[in-house]
Amino acid sequence: MVRAALRNVFAHKARLLMTALAVTLGVAFVAGTLVFAGSITGAYAESSKKSFDHLDVRIRPVVGFGELGSGRLLGQETLDRARALPGVSAATGTASGFAALAGRDGALVGEGWQTQGANYPEAGGARYPLTDGRPPRSEREIAIDHRTAERTGYRVGDTVRLSVSGPVIEQRVSGVFTTDDGNVAAGGTLVLFDTATAQRLFAAPGRYNQIDLRAAPGTSPEALRRRAEAVLPNGTEAVTAAGLAAEQADVNAGGVRMLGQVLLACAGIALFVAAFLIVNTFTMLVAQRTRELALLRAVGASRRQVTLAVLAEAATVGLIASAAGLAIGIGAGAGVRGIVYTMDSTLPDGPLVVGAATVVAALAIGVGVTVFAAWLPARHAARIPPVAAMSSVHAPATTRGLVVRNAIGAALAASGFVLVVAATTMVDGKGWLGLGAVLLLTGVFVLTPLLSRPVIAAAGPVLRRFGVPGTLAGQNALRDPRRTAATASALTTGLTLITGLTVIGASAYRTTDALATANLRADYVVSMVGAGPLAADTERKLRGLDAVVASSPRREVQASVEGTNQTVVGLKASDVDELLDLGFIEGTFTAGETAIVDAPTATAKGWRLGDRIEVTWPDGVSAHLTITGLYDSSFDDGVKTDISTMDRHLDRVADTTVFVKTEGGASEATKRILREALGDSPAIRVQDRRDLVDDITGTVGIILNILYGMLAIAVVIAVLGVVNTLAMSVHERAREIGLLRAVGLDRSAVKRMIRLESIVISLFGGLLGVGLGVFFGWAVGELVTVLGISTWTLVLPWGRLALTLAAAALVGVVAALWPARRAAKLDVLEAIHAE
CATH class of the missing domain: 2.40.70 (Cathepsin D, subunit A; domain 1)
Incomplete structure (x- = not known):
């Protein structure tokens, strides 16, 4: 049975190609994301560790909202008490804060909140080794980090413009230093002043924002932290260097980590869409191999063996596709990382990280999704009775089976709908909204064969305008509702998300504008x-x-x-x-x-x-x-x-x-x-108000465009699903197409028939996707209103919704190109004699 399964894979490799490609794309998405995020995060973590090599414990204000935290400052008396603690070899006070450096073009250098200023410590040579010049010694002098010097072209002796929480001041560059500070590595700048100037600018005369302690040999950082707690003023805390490094790495890599989570979510959606393609492919393969599978049962194969044989085929396809996806993903992750480094040289250096977890996750996800999606077709194959070998036609689904399916789908859809509507009235309704959305989508997917009949039948008058090819296209789309449903559902998933994001984005723009107008009276x-x-x-x-x-x-x-x-x-x-x-x-x-x-x-x-x-x-x-x-x-x-x-x-x-x-x-x-x-x-x-609205909506627009780009992979896989379904359908209907050609249907009419069938299926999936997307967009808006944004206004961008449906039709046209061409090139006599 294993040998038979492997032979079947290679015997049907052309028909399994699209399935393998879909799995490959999904796994490559996952692997590339894990490699990219892991490499950048690892580099930040190593860079952050170096940032705190000079200390073991830091005394600082309690961290809270905003840069100042509790706003507490540390006086000389606290520094003296900390220096006298047992196990302290050195104690250094630091006055630091926001310092914005302007480039030669007058624009801000660095990444906003990462542009920092501080005092040059007494032992600054060890902490900030100078590559040129000398430390700052007066209130008009500063030293800048070497990365900033390279980016701006500033040298020792240059006069620079600087802003420290207020008006611009002009300073002379007295020195350039090197640093492993993680904030600098993340794209920011570090400007150092003499201690008195830094205290005046960032704290208060004679006071510090933080105190760094170095442990004496034999004293652990944790032990020193506990001793430091004895001298802490109210509103301050002691943190070890390891804790500080973890915090900084977490902040610096936060954007990468968030991007990675979004990418993984989109990869999951892509694999979910691929599952529909896999189900369709193996369902059609089982249907086309009815005689073969029945003969296996007739010569002694058990149901379990037939099931395992089909699953073995799926596992083989999944393993090959996952291995290819893993290789492509690693290459893509390395390529994106290289591009990012080229575009932003401020990122910390680090090796390409391909962990064992990445390899295992990619292979397990690819094989797991393929095998899971093939389980229903495998179960169906095992139920083929041996007597079916006599006619090579297996009995269609029973009326009872369809009733049970429709009842289950209706129950899931109804419960999901009720849960989504109920969640829009709850303050803590996000989780319930997500659960309801999953149930509703699942119910709609189960009901799609039932929904396809009236929707596609409604397109009959339009199809009949295309003559015989149009009529045949409508009949072909309705011939196997389950196949049509599975093909359309893949496209429905992607368009539901795209439509939902479009509605939310348009509503957010209108709401932001209304919020600024309603609540902000300031100019x-x-x-x-x-x-x-x-x-x-x-x-x-x-x-x-x-x-x-x-x-x-x-x-x-x-x-x-x-x-x-x-x-x-x-x-x-x-x-x-x-x-x-x-x-x-x-x-x-x-x-x-x-x-x-x-x-x-x-x-x-x-x-x-x-x-x-x-x-x-x-x-x-x-x-x-x-x-x-x-x-x-x-x-x-x-x-x-x-x-x-x-x-x-x-x-x-x-x-x-x-x-x-x-x-x-x-x-x-x-x-x-x-x-x-x-x-x-x-x-x-x-x-002004318009600037605020544009600032917020511009950010929302960027996020939406990124998500659209990421979801495009799901749409591409949906296109592959339509292509694969049509191509296998052409193979299955070779005799029928040959007879149509024999009675006068020319090649152009055959192409038109396949194209119209593809467009009908794609538009059906598009209509479902747009409808569900609008509903979910409304639900999110209602939940936002409950959470406190009372000015939220639902906006339906009709132009973009129409464009989405037009895109669904275009998907149908593109997906039908190869199957239509293949159908038109069938030899009439060979097709008539086809089994």
Whole structure:
């Protein structure tokens, strides 16, 4: 039986080619993703380890939202106590923060939040070896890293423009140093100042953002960390070098990891689509080999042996295709990695990583999907009775079997539909929505043979306009509804996702525009590139301009609210009504020891207007704030207080954004005035409402285009499925086609018949995909509304939906090219005598 299975594989290699190609593409997608992501992530991990070779433990502010975390600073007394701890061989204070360096063209160098500044330590020669020049010694001097020097062309003695959370300053380059810092390797920049200047810019005179400890021989980093906890001020923490390296590697590789997850999800979709092709292929092979399989049963083969024989064929095809896919995937992963390195030389160097897990996963997925998809056809083959060998025609599916199938499909589709609709009303409905979507899709796929009859029959009047070829095409598409359904379902999967993304993208654009219009009353929002902190005097400088009529900073700090750590936001209560529409339900925003809370949080906590909530600030001081207002959370949720209440508990005041309202509204002239007031810094963004909308929707558009490109592989596999089904159908109907030719149907008519059949099947799959995609797009929008975006508006982009259906028809035309040509070239006499 094994030999027979292997012979069948090679005997039908042409008919199995498309199946093997589909599996190869899916496995290559998986393997290439794993190789690329593993190589880049590994390089980041190694680079991050080098970033912290100079320390064993770091004392720093508690990490929270934003760059400053708790905002706590460390004084000289903490440094002295840390230096005196048992097991400490060295202790160094570091003052660091956001520092944006402008290139020769005036544009920002680096990747926004990765553009860092710090002090050149006393033992800087070991940590930052100089390749040229000397360390900075005055407030007008800086040293820059060698990667930045190479990118910008800056040399010792050059004057550069620099922005540290505010206006531009000009500094002279005194030296160029080398560093293994992972942030620099990730594409950022590192600028070093003398210690006094760095403290003034990033912390406060005589104070540091962090303290690095080196363990003496015989003291482990973990033991030193525990000892350091004894000298920690409130709002700070001690972390080992290993923990810091893991954090940095995780952040730097986060984008690659997320991309890898998306790629793997798309690869899974591609393999799912390939499963339909595999099922179709083996179903048709079994049908075409009815006599052969029945004869095997007649000479003594058991049902189990026949099943295993078909599965062995599938496993052989899967193994060959997976091996080819693995090889292609490794090559693709290496190629993409090389292209990325060429485009971005800032990535850390590292070897190509092809782990055993990648090899095993690729082969297991490819073989597993192929064997699993072939199981139903194999089971069907085993049930062929020996007597079928006498007529070589196996009995069609029974009415009872079709009723059971349709009942199961209806139950799955109905339960999935109900679950999706119910999930749109739940705050925690994401998981239920996903489960409902899977059930609904599965139910529709099971029901597709039933759905295909009325839908394709409705196309009859149009097909009849093409004469006999059109009529025959409709009949052929309805001849085997299961085959038509399996072929169309592959295309349905890809178009469902594409349509859903299209609806969500169009709705997100409209919603973002509405949100900015409804909630933002300010004319401008000022922020740092990469969400870095703005200087404390940014709002003061803007408020002093004649054109500005109202302004407020937005400050964030990690605090304990009623025993729960969370972000507390500070705004200027006197101006906030002119700048933001928070949608107050009760009360208002007032200055003093007060707070406002979004309604969902207040409901969940049981808070009411007039209640007093305890807040413990980063300096350890506790205060009771009176709730004076409850507001809608569609713009920005959480606990908010007046900045005057917050600032007295902060070592360093910094803003995430500044809202500005100007006389006469937004204009290019006013925007230019605001920029000039802030020193025309390349690191500061001054955006009006349209800029904000374009910024967000532009990002959404980029993400959607990437996903469209990734999902294209699923559509390509669906095309292969249509090609394979039509090609095998032509082989199966060779006698019929020969008879049609004999009674007068010419070659062009035969081609037209195959093309129309392909278009009908593709359009059927396209209609299902567009319908399901619109429904899922609506469901996601409803869920977003429940989660707090009350301005979400469903938008149906009719033009793009029509384009999707046109693309489905084009798929049918392209897929039919080879089968139609093959059918037209059949020899009439040989076809008539074909078995």
